[in-house]
Amino acid sequence: MRLRTTIATVAVALIGGTALAQDFPSGSVDYVIPFGPGGESDITARFQQPYFEKLFGEQLVVSYQPGGGGAVGWSQLNGMAGDGSVIMGINLPHIVVKPKQGDVGFQTEDIAAVHMFHYTPDAIVVRADSPFQTLADLVEHAKANPKQVIFSGSGKGSANHLAQVQFDALADIQTTYVSFKGTGAAVTALLGGQVGAEWGYTTVGAKQGDTVRMLAVAMEERHPAFPDVPTFRELGYDLVSGAYRGVAVPNSASEEVRQGVADAIAAINADPDFQKQMIDGGFALLDVSYGEAMDAFLAEKASGYIEAAKNAGIIE
Amino acid sequence: MLDFLVNAMSPLNLVLALFGVAAGTIIGSIPGLTATMAVAVLVPLTFTMSPDSALILMGAIYTGAIYGGAYAAILLNTPGTPSAIATTFDGYPMAKRGDGDLAVSVACLSSVVGGLVGALALLMLAPPLAEAALAFGPVEYFWLAIFGLSLIAALSTGDFFKGMIGACFGLLISMIGISETSAEVRFTFGTNTLLGGIETVSALIGLYCIPVLIDLVASPDRHLKPAEQKRGFRLPEATVILLKNKFNVMRSSVIGTMVGALPGAGGSIAGLVAYSEARRGGKGDEKYGEGNPGGIIATESANNATVGGGFIPTLVLGIPGTPPDAVILGALLVQGVRTGPSLFSGGADIVYTFIFGLLLATILMLPVGLLIGRFAYGAIVRAPKAALVPVVAFMTVIGTFAIRNSVSDIGIMITLGIIGWIASKRGFSVSPIVLGLILGRIAEQGFVQSWTIGDALGDLPGQFFGRPLSMVIIALTLLSFLYPFWPQIKRLVLRSTTDPVVDRDPAPNAAVMRDLGGFVAFGAVSLLVISQSSTLNAEAAVFPRTIATGMLALVVLAILRLFITRHVTTVSIEGSRARMLAVPIIMLVTVALISPLGFKFAAIFMGIALIIPAQYESYSPKGWAALIAGVVGTIFVFSTLFSDVLGVPLP
Numbered sequence: 001m002r003l004r005t006t007i008a009t010v011a012v013a014l015i016g017g018t019a020l021a022q023d024f025p026s027g028s029v030d031y032v033i034p035f036g037p038g039g040e041s042d043i044t045a046r047f048q049q050p051y052f053e054k055l056f057g058e059q060l061v062v063s064y065q066p067g068g069g070g071a072v073g074w075s076q077l078n079g080m081a082g083d084g085s086v087i088m089g090i091n092l093p094h095i096v097v098k099p100k101q102g103d104v105g106f107q108t109e110d111i112a113a114v115h116m117f118h119y120t121p122d123a124i125v126v127r128a129d130s131p132f133q134t135l136a137d138l139v140e141h142a143k144a145n146p147k148q149v150i151f152s153g154s155g156k157g158s159a160n161h162l163a164q165v166q167f168d169a170l171a172d173i174q175t176t177y178v179s180f181k182g183t184g185a186a187v188t189a190l191l192g193g194q195v196g197a198e199w200g201y202t203t204v205g206a207k208q209g210d211t212v213r214m215l216a217v218a219m220e221e222r223h224p225a226f227p228d229v230p231t232f233r234e235l236g237y238d239l240v241s242g243a244y245r246g247v248a249v250p251n252s253a254s255e256e257v258r259q260g261v262a263d264a265i266a267a268i269n270a271d272p273d274f275q276k277q278m279i280d281g282g283f284a285l286l287d288v289s290y291g292e293a294m295d296a297f298l299a300e301k302a303s304g305y306i307e308a309a310k311n312a313g314i315i316e
Numbered sequence: 317m318l319d320f321l322v323n324a325m326s327p328l329n330l331v332l333a334l335f336g337v338a339a340g341t342i343i344g345s346i347p348g349l350t351a352t353m354a355v356a357v358l359v360p361l362t363f364t365m366s367p368d369s370a371l372i373l374m375g376a377i378y379t380g381a382i383y384g385g386a387y388a389a390i391l392l393n394t395p396g397t398p399s400a401i402a403t404t405f406d407g408y409p410m411a412k413r414g415d416g417d418l419a420v421s422v423a424c425l426s427s428v429v430g431g432l433v434g435a436l437a438l439l440m441l442a443p444p445l446a447e448a449a450l451a452f453g454p455v456e457y458f459w460l461a462i463f464g465l466s467l468i469a470a471l472s473t474g475d476f477f478k479g480m481i482g483a484c485f486g487l488l489i490s491m492i493g494i495s496e497t498s499a500e501v502r503f504t505f506g507t508n509t510l511l512g513g514i515e516t517v518s519a520l521i522g523l524y525c526i527p528v529l530i531d532l533v534a535s536p537d538r539h540l541k542p543a544e545q546k547r548g549f550r551l552p553e554a555t556v557i558l559l560k561n562k563f564n565v566m567r568s569s570v571i572g573t574m575v576g577a578l579p580g581a582g583g584s585i586a587g588l589v590a591y592s593e594a595r596r597g598g599k600g601d602e603k604y605g606e607g608n609p610g611g612i613i614a615t616e617s618a619n620n621a622t623v624g625g626g627f628i629p630t631l632v633l634g635i636p637g638t639p640p641d642a643v644i645l646g647a648l649l650v651q652g653v654r655t656g657p658s659l660f661s662g663g664a665d666i667v668y669t670f671i672f673g674l675l676l677a678t679i680l681m682l683p684v685g686l687l688i689g690r691f692a693y694g695a696i697v698r699a700p701k702a703a704l705v706p707v708v709a710f711m712t713v714i715g716t717f718a719i720r721n722s723v724s725d726i727g728i729m730i731t732l733g734i735i736g737w738i739a740s741k742r743g744f745s746v747s748p749i750v751l752g753l754i755l756g757r758i759a760e761q762g763f764v765q766s767w768t769i770g771d772a773l774g775d776l777p778g779q780f781f782g783r784p785l786s787m788v789i790i791a792l793t794l795l796s797f798l799y800p801f802w803p804q805i806k807r808l809v810l811r812s813t814t815d816p817v818v819d820r821d822p823a824p825n826a827a828v829m830r831d832l833g834g835f836v837a838f839g840a841v842s843l844l845v846i847s848q849s850s851t852l853n854a855e856a857a858v859f860p861r862t863i864a865t866g867m868l869a870l871v872v873l874a875i876l877r878l879f880i881t882r883h884v885t886t887v888s889i890e891g892s893r894a895r896m897l898a899v900p901i902i903m904l905v906t907v908a909l910i911s912p913l914g915f916k917f918a919a920i921f922m923g924i925a926l927i928i929p930a931q932y933e934s935y936s937p938k939g940w941a942a943l944i945a946g947v948v949g950t951i952f953v954f955s956t957l958f959s960d961v962l963g964v965p966l967p
Contacts, residue, residue, distance in 0.1 A: 030965060037356050038642025046650045050363050061963050064356070065721050067512020068494040072720070075508050102501035104494070105508035147772045156499035176772035178454075178765050181496050181580075184635045184642070188579050191633065192450035194769070207634045207656050281649060313853075314499060 024260025028059035034073025075105025082252030092244040116246030116288040120201035122163035122218040142173040152189040153199040159243035206282030262290035324672035340380020348715015351381035372673030386423040394525035399583030399619035402591035406611030414541035420689035421554035430617030431678035433569035434624025446632035458762025459789040466796040484867035486752020500856035518716040526733020534891025536932035572618030576625025590618030705930035742834040743885035822882035839871040898929035915966040
């Protein structure tokens with residue numbers, strides 16, 4: 001009897017122990033954003049923060065490790081603890097394009113991406129008083145005046161820049177792209193009339209309201225917050241693109257930890273309040289989870305980005 | 317309106333404003349802890365608050381931190397935040413001669429006035445000022461950066477060529493890492509350490525503070541001249557000085573508000589521009605740069621005015637005016653407050669409650685700031701050297717780490733400090749290097765963007781020189797560049813001003829050779845950059861190549877002048893070489909020890925080791941025990957605060 005109890009106790013302890021090891025989170029989690037505060041990566045992490053605490057009863061501590069357009073953080077990711085106590089934000093196209101541009105301290109394959117949770121679709125944004133009422137107006141003007149349509153956008157080799165390159169090819173036009181440091185600066189240039197249009201994100205439309213007009217969004221279907229704005233596909237240009245964001249873990253993390261993190265991020269994405277907050281902010285939700293789905297997603301995106309980056313002359 | 321005032325004055329909001337200002341002031345006073353970080357740490361706390369209380373708390377911390385940056389600038393010659401760079405120019409000389417307490421009080425009064433002007437502008441002029449800020453395009457930012465650089469003419473103590481060469485050096489090191497405008501990896505020499513570039517704040521700490529530490533251990537003299545008797549806050553004296561400078565304080569506050577409203581400029585540029593203007597119209601017994609309180613007034617009123625000014629585009633356009641605004645904007649979004657054009661019409665209650673809260677926090681800064689300033693002054697003046705050096709060195713190390721959680725940044729900080737110290741002894745003062753470093757990225761971005769736009773439009777000259785706003789800035793820049801030379805404009809090539817040790821007699825061969833060594837070193841840097849630029853794409857190469865070529869020309873001219881005139885500007889090295897050498901060596905060893913020992917133990921090792929070169933007085937065994945316990949205790953408490961309260965992941 002006593003022996004059996006002992007065995008039972010040990011068994012319970014073992015099972016319990018394994019179950020505990022599988023559990024994520026097992027304590028407070030550091031969420032490292034490889035950019036400075038205030039950008040889209042930071043804001044969405046901040047959106048997730050309260051839901052993480054509500055769902056799992058543990059702290060999600062957001063910290064920043066900016067530098068080199070994310071490269072500083074990603075090059076250090078695999079040196080961090082793989083026990084589920086650290087997760088890091090990742091961005092496409094950055095993690096694909098950067099390593100191809102030179103030695104930035106990491107390779108795309110080094111990064112253990114576990115869940116992509118949203119994207120900011122690319123969009124062409126003009127001022128409310130712009131003569132371009134529709135995308136057709138802009139294309140027509142660009143055809144007649146090569147290079148004279150000047151776009152602002154966030155960064156070189158970024159989602160905005162690659163979208164501009166892809167769209168120029170699709171519409172057979174030549175436009176000029178001026179890289180700014182972050183979306184805020186690109187919007188400033190647009191509002192100040194320094195440029196005629198912006199390659200921005202749907203979030204710009206949400207934030208700037210009536211002062212701007214989006215001509216088209218690079219989504220598969222229209223954005224729920226902007227039912228009147230057509231997609232590029234509707235207008236005959238096969239362009240679905242944007243900056244995709246997710247989380248990665250250090251590559252020493254076990255399968256359990258990877259799955260646990262992926263499940264936790266997916267659980268936050270499933271919360272209706274969280275969804276509403278994201279959509280109102282102009283973001284588009286997405287669930288690409290750890291495993292085959294992720295591999296296929298990354299492979300498909302990577303080939304598109306690399307081709308566009310080659311066309312843009314950013315990589316060889 | 318009254319409702320909003322009453323709302324802002326609720327007991328909870330009052331407590332939050334008071335707490336925010338005090339916490340902000342302390343955080344800002346520690347080099348490395350910036351206003352951005354202070355606000356970012358608070359964000360999760362604000363999720364549970366109502367939006368107006370959250371905004372008041374964050375605004376109060378922000379205001380306090382910008383003011384707190386003045387303490388370290390005045391007492392340690394190290395700007396606590398980048399906004400306080402120009403505060404060091406006159407603040408530290410004042411502290412040196414024993415007027416540190418007066419300088420702190422003047423800084424407090426100026427900050428309050430500047431803060432009030434900024435907040436009132438936000439209250440009354442926000443929408444039109446936001447519109448005006450949008451007129452600033454890439455070209456204007458480029459010229460604004462050049463305007464900031466024109467201060468070099470004034471700051472290169474004793475030698476214009478050396479100042480210009482130093483500025484070029486600063487511009488070049490700001491381009492290390494992945495380029496913002498072209499996404500190209502530049503000047504990293506194959507190491508990942510330099511990938512993220514040289515972090516501005518840690519570079520400031522290294523360039524300003526490490527030389528102070530090295531000079532501190534060199535001689536047994538006290539760090540600052542202590543007061544002979546108790547003098548209190550010296551508030552009446554400070555008020556009189558402020559009244560004498562009433563035009564200066566108003567002009568600087570207006571400059572601060574307007575520069576703050578420009579997204580992409582920020583407090584450091586506001587302070588520099590205001591300083592430059594104050595210097596030109598300067599009066600008073602002391603020269604600017606040698607302890608004229610007008611310099612502190614200009615910088616501190618301007619940088620605190622950027623707080624209110626920066627909120628103008630943040631709230632009206634939804635575009636952050638300064639980096640801390642970016643964090644606040646994010647926190648507001650999480651709260652469900654949509655900033656931007658609709659906020660002033662739709663969510664006006666929050667906006668006005670917040671603005672009154674900001675005014676309130678600014679007023680509270682007067683008593684809080686004076687009290688904390690008094691304490692900071694007392695602590696720095698009274699601390700024995702053997703305690704001051706290890707604790708300040710520790711602060712530089714942990715502050716540098718905290719900026720972006722990077723150990724290699726500490727190594728870079730110390731290395732830059734050593735370069736800064738050597739350069740300053742060769743007559744290359746540190747400030748032009750810092751100006752180059754801070755303004756380099758803004759100048760390059762503006763330049764490349766304007767070039768791209770001008771090229772597309774087929775009108776490059778029109779783009780750079782034809783815009784009315786640009787013409788105004790260019791005119792101001794020319795004035796500012798030439799002004800220091802009016803008296804001796806003809807002798808421009810020979811020498812500008814007279815300080816520090818300028819011997820008019822031909823220098824001995826050895827000195828000429830040492831000076832030549834300095835020029836050759838900088839010439840080698842420029843050649844290295846020119847050769848590296850050839851492997852970069854056109855967009856990434858154009859700016860560094862231009863700067864390096866200019867630098868090379870300056871070096872050649874300076875060497876020619878050296879051989880023709882045999883005039884040498886150097887600062888003599890006095891005191892114990894062994895002790896001076898010990899400081900950077902111990903600090904570099906500490907960086908190497910962080911990975912095997914962990915941060916805390918490495919820092920404690922450094923603290924104890926640095927006591928030895930810094931110690932001049934003899935202590936009893938009990939005194940030694942108290943000294944070591946004090947240093948170790950401070951390091952321990954601060955490391956714990958950083959890791960547990962501020963959430964800094966110390967290794």
